[in-house]
Amino acid sequence: xxxxxxxxxxxxxxxxxxxxxxxxxxxxxxxxxxxxxxxxxxxxxxxxxxxxxxxxxxxxxxxxxxxxxxxxxxxx
Numbered sequence: 787x788x789x790x791x792x793x794x795x796x797x798x799x800x801x802x803x804x805x806x807x808x809x810x811x812x813x814x815x816x817x818x819x820x821x822x823x824x825x826x827x828x829x830x831x832x833x834x835x836x837x838x839x840x841x842x843x844x845x846x847x848x849x850x851x852x853x854x855x856x857x858x859x860x861x862x
Contacts, residue, residue: 789834794851796837798825804839806851816854820847 788795788809795807802825804818823843830837830851837849848858 787828787830789830789851790832791834794830794834796828796830796851798828798839800824802841802843804828804837804849806837806854818849818854818856820856820859821845 792809794815795809797805797807799805802821802823804825806815806818807813808815821839821841821843823841825839825841828837828839835851837851838846839849840846844862846860846862847856849856
C-alpha cells in the first residue's frame with residue numbers, strides 16, 4: 787500500500803521481509819526484518835506512521851514507517 791501522501795509504498799515478500807520504497811525514485815528506502823516465514827500481507831495506517839504485517843509464522847507485527855522499528859508483536 788501507499789502512504790497517504792504517496793511518498794512511500796510498502797511491499798511484503800515470501801522471503802519474510804517488508805520493503806519500504808520511495809515511490810518517486812523507485813529505490814528501496816529500507817528493509818524490515820523480523821518475521822521468520824513468508825509475509826502474507828502488509829498495510830499502512832491511515833495516518834501514514836505505522837505498518838502492520840501478517841506472516842505465516844503466526845504473528846502480526848506493528849512497525850514504525852519512518853524509523854523501521856518493530857513496536858509490537860501479536861502472536862496467534
